[in-house]
Amino acid sequence: MAKTTDDKDTAVTQETPQEATQAPGGTNTPEPHATPQGGQRGGPQKGKTPAESVYSAKDLTNAARSRFGVPPEVVGVALKLAGKKKATYSETQELVKAFMERKVSR
Secondary structure, eight states, X not given: OEEEEOTTSOEEEEOOTTGGGBOTTSOBOOOTTOOOXXXXXXXXXXXXXXOOOOEEHHHHHHTIIIIISSOHHHHHHHHHHHTXXXXXXXXHHHHHHHHXXXXXXX
């Protein structure tokens, strides 16, 4: 604590910013809503979305029926036509949708 004197020469005690966060007994405790060191909170950051996992073509074809509702061959061909050996679920969903909506030439 810093001691200063006022106009009447009486000692006045003022807390320094660092001391303001000390608990009784002198131990430092974080403020209830303080950010961790580095200035970042633990939640998602603004403007950034969490990255999706990337799966191999084999994993995606194995999950074809349960995840995409199509036979494994459809997922395999959709990925092959797009030249993809790995993709996310959302990418694969778009590729499968585009493949299923393609016109068949005779």
